[in-house]
Amino acid sequence: LVAVIFLGTTLVLLAIGPAGRASLVGARLPDVIRLDSTDKECKDFPWLMFEQLVYSNLGNGGPTVGPEEGMVIKARDMGGNDPERFGKTTYIVMNAKNDYKAADPARNGLVGRFGSFNIPGGGSLEFKLSFRDEDNQPLALKHFALTFFDLDTDASQKLIESVAFTGFDEYFTTRDSELEITTDADNMTKFKASVAGTPQDNPLNPMAMTNQQKNRAVTMLFSNVKEISGVAAASTGTGMRTFEFVSKNTLSCARTEPVIPPMPLEDLSFQPPLEIPVAADEDATFAAWLVNVGDKVKKGHI
Numbered sequence: 001l002v003a004v005i006f007l008g009t010t011l012v013l014l015a016i017g018p019a020g021r022a023s024l025v026g027a028r029l030p031d032v033i034r035l036d037s038t039d040k041e042c043k044d045f046p047w048l049m050f051e052q053l054v055y056s057n058l059g060n061g062g063p064t065v066g067p068e069e070g071m072v073i074k075a076r077d078m079g080g081n082d083p084e085r086f087g088k089t090t091y092i093v094m095n096a097k098n099d100y101k102a103a104d105p106a107r108n109g110l111v112g113r114f115g116s117f118n119i120p121g122g123g124s125l126e127f128k129l130s131f132r133d134e135d136n137q138p139l140a141l142k143h144f145a146l147t148f149f150d151l152d153t154d155a156s157q158k159l160i161e162s163v164a165f166t167g168f169d170e171y172f173t174t175r176d177s178e179l180e181i182t183t184d185a186d187n188m189t190k191f192k193a194s195v196a197g198t199p200q201d202n203p204l205n206p207m208a209m210t211n212q213q214k215n216r217a218v219t220m221l222f223s224n225v226k227e228i229s230g231v232a233a234a235s236t237g238t239g240m241r242t243f244e245f246v247s248k249n250t251l252s253c254a255r256t257e258p259v260i261p262p263m264p265l266e267d268l269s270f271q272p273p274l275e276i277p278v279a280a281d282e283d284a285t286f287a288a289w290l291v292n293v294g295d296k297v298k299k300g301h302i
Contacts, residue, residue, distance in 0.1 A: 048090055160237075161233070166187050168221060177216075178195045179216070
């Protein structure tokens with residue numbers, strides 16, 4: 001992947017390559033089409049890149065005091081949704097629908113590139129996701145992707161994480177997924193952990209994960225969506241469980257690594273439509289910086 005970016009008159013060039021596609025993923029229920037492969041490219045899937053935590057006050061538990069209950073993340077539309085929304089700001093609003101109490105409110109918010117919230121043993125968060133545009137007006141998205149990561153248990157396998165959703169078009173898990181998947185009478189599909197995990201095996205990069213990390217994740221795709229209802233829960237036990245998510249089809253697009261990749265560098269900022277990333281050839285590798293920070297683009301430069 002190569003990014004060619006003009007910031008005013010400053011040129012920034014970054015090349016990275018090559019990155020492999022994720023391993024085979026698909027659905028697990030008969031009423032959802034199983035996909036052994038997809039003819040879509042990653043750029044065709046919706047992606048809202050998280051940029052900033054506006055405030056975090058889920059269940060009115062802080063740590064941000066007001067202005068309203070909930071958690072708001074500022075994101076940028078990176079494509080795959082609506083061409084008219086490309087490059088624009090979208091606010092993702094998460095509101096608690098039950099009497100939610102965080103185990104540690106200060107850790108709710110953005111952790112690296114992930115949205116994050118936590119639940120004590122025996123607790124749950126019934127939540128609603130909604131969307132607002134750059135003018136803070138309600139927004140309906142033509143396409144939306146949501147991935148939850150690191151669904152596991154404590155060492156005793158008594159404190160078990162799960163997430164449940166309805167209204168999605170399809171979901172993706174790996175062939176060797178550790179998740180137990182069921183659907184209830186209200187058509188709510190639950191993805192429940194079955195294997196113990198540790199903080200040391202948590203993902204750091206949503207776009208580069210080990211097979212084990214992928215086996216503990218689920219991606220859901222939605223269309224023509226204004227609101228999404230979900231439930232995250234931790235079964236009875238002692239301790240805290242953390243839930244992390246992004247708005248991207250990670251299981252179809254993240255590369256697979258043999259060991260846990262390090263925390264990624266911060267994304268280069270750019271403002272579409274004039275500043276956009278440009279795909280390189282598959283065998284392209286980084287060679288050299290063509291300009292220095294602060295260099296000005298001059299007439300005749302290529």
